[in-house]
Amino acid sequence: MLTAQDVDRFEAARPRLEAIAYRLLGSASEAEDAVQDTFLRWQAADVDRIEVPEAWLTKVLTHLCLNQLTSARARRETYVGQWLPEPLLAGDPMLGPADTAEQRESVSYAVLTLMERLSPNERAVYVLREAFGCPHREIADILDLTEAAAQQVYHRAKKHIADGRTRTEVDEAAARRVIEEFLVAATSGRTEPLVRLLTEDAVSVGDGGGKVPARAKAFEGARAVATFMRGLFKPSKAKLALAGGSPDIHVTTANGAPAVLAVVDGRVIGVMCVEVTTEGIAAFLNQVNPDKLDRATRRWAAGDHGEPLFSAY
Structure with a gap:
């Protein structure tokens, strides 16, 4: 039977565990479920015999997540269209620590997307080391590896992430200016201004989860992406009906970087995470699956976000 002190000890660890x-x-709802399952195991344990509760809780949570990641691979084979992570808006405690560049990058939308290419063990080692600074010895104990093996897995994971991020991103203020310029171009009805803002190999990926129309394959190449974006922002009665009204468009912050938000009557219906590099916009990662926007809607409703840039349709 847990004492009030035992429950308080767990609750003090909850924000770190959720992060x-x-x-x-890559999912807030799944993260909440994993942390709740960790609490049930804490509740069933002889906590007086646990010498370092934080290490014990981290190990239990990590193994629950590894099991989830293994089963998720099979589920995502039947997922309708592209799968993208759930975006989190600025100030969400689940984003976790952001004191170092490594911590900020580990929760960026681009890196979360790249982490889908890692094995479950690689992902766990990368997250624990980069975002939470866990020593290799502790990571080895969590994953039941030797310390040398944990270091090898970490270096392999870090190389996979680095190989996927071959361009240098610009700072937040510069990225915001580029995104605002992109929005002006996208609503102009002309393709060429958009093409000039994109890298030659730009991509646009959309996740509708089978609930909102989204192309099953990514758009690839500056002209294909520009044509798609021009059409996306072109008003039509069909889009108005699908959205449930004319979306207000805001530039805000998601996963630590500027992003475009579409909001209808206080409900977030789309988050467009934009990867802005020194060479231009390299990627649009568009989350429109309503199942992955509930938390963003709650966060948006709780914040002060100012006037929209414009209404889309």
């Missing part, structure tokens, strides 16, 4: 689980799973 780890979100980075591992």
Whole structure:
């Protein structure tokens, strides 16, 4: 039977556990479930015999997430269209620590997307080391590896992430200016201004989860992406009906970087995470699956976000 002190000890660890689980799973709702399952195991344990509760909780949570990641691979084979992580808006405690460049990058939308290419063990080692600064010895104990093996897995994971991020991103203020310029171009009805803002190999990926129309394959190449974006912002009665009204468009922050938000009557219906590099916009990662926007809607409703840039349709 847990004492009030035991429950308080767990609750003090909850924000860190949720931040780890979100980075591992890419889903806020799944992260909350994993942390709740960890609490049930804490409740069933002889906590007086646990010498370092934080290490014990981290190990239990990580293994729950590894099991989830293994089963998720099979589920995502039947997922309708492209799968993208759930975006989190600025100030969400599940984003976790952001004191170092490594911590900020580990929760960026681009890196969360790249982490889908890692094995479950690689992802766990990368997250625990980069975002939470866990020593290799502790990571080895969590994953039941030797310390040398944990170091090898970490270096392999870090190389996979680095190989996927071959361009230098610009700072937040510069990225915001580029995104605002992009929005002006996208609503102009002309393709050429958009093409000039994109890298030659730009991509646009959309996740509708089978609930909102989204192309099953990514748009690839500056002209294809520009044509798609021009059409996306072109008003039509069909889009108005699908959205449930004319979306207000805001530039805000998601996962630590500027992003475009579409909001209808206080409900977030789309988050467009934009990867802005020194060479231009390299990627649009568009989350429109309503199942992955509930938390963003709650966060948006609780904040002060000012006037929209414009209404889309």
